Amino acid sequence: MMKLKVGLIFSRLRFEEKLLIQEAARRNDVELVLLNTNRLVLDFDALPQVDVILDREISQSRALHVLNMLERNGVRTINSFDAARIGGDKVLTSKQLWTAGVPTPRVKVAFSREAALRAIEELGYPVVLKPVDGSWGRLMALIENRIAAEAILEHKAHLSSYYHGVFYLQEYLQKPDRDIRAFVIGEETVCAAYRCADHWLTNAARGGKTFACPVTPELDELCVRACRAVGGDAIAVDLMETKDGLTVHEVNCAMEFKASLAAVETDLPALLIDYCVRAAYRHRKEGS
């Protein structure tokens, strides 16, 4: 049997990547090509020869360059460059969700301290300030009054990255002390987990505990719509339970599932590799 070459881009081989490598090794229809970006040199004339790329790169900038270059070379990428670009930028994500009619918190974007302060006051306190390209709850602030707003905006002005000059402001929604992380692969929400914490941030990276969450038809429908809105193949959707129903507040393209896997019985690595194989065959057929 001709094996399908699945390229896995990474720079940190974590729990998730190890499970994916082990899953690929179990299959006799897959040859895994490990592309470690710490060592990778991209040469326009000699790009890696693979049928499909699974993006597991922890660095957003590295992922975008590799996905872009290989995608333009005809390789099927999961997720696509466009999806990774949208998923890695909270402004783009919010806009896509809003345009698609997916319930999502109200957002304002500003580019100066003065404009940001005005936007905060328009949204009303408390308000959430997030880095545009952040993850794991890093550098997020819950601003409860004008004094705090002025202080945090001043601090932001002294951070080095130009990205901190983009002020992404999100309305704060009342919710239980948990949120939901759901996993969409293709056209299906394959599993979901509650992330619980006493803190307003429930990220697993910040110690949030996980419990199984049933995939209701409502949850499935909303998550699949969110996935389509960002053009994703396989993404994690983060949702809040508000008084008006479920609300999507983030999507994650290079999804982490270590904490969720402890709470669900779904074999996510197997489903991901399986999806890559099917997508690559479909891509090959469409190209021939």
Next chain:
Amino acid sequence: MPSCPECGAVLELGKDVIAHEIIDCPTCGVELEVLSLDPIKVELAPEEEEDWGE
């Protein structure tokens, strides 16, 4: 046996460890990267960077 470059503790790597895997030192908790398996080389894992995430 490799040792932790941070605290010096002897590291007992599992049989299924693979090259470039990130492991935690069981003594001091620091993150380590297994650079190679033959010979076994371990060093401190890179520090978190600003564009890291999911």
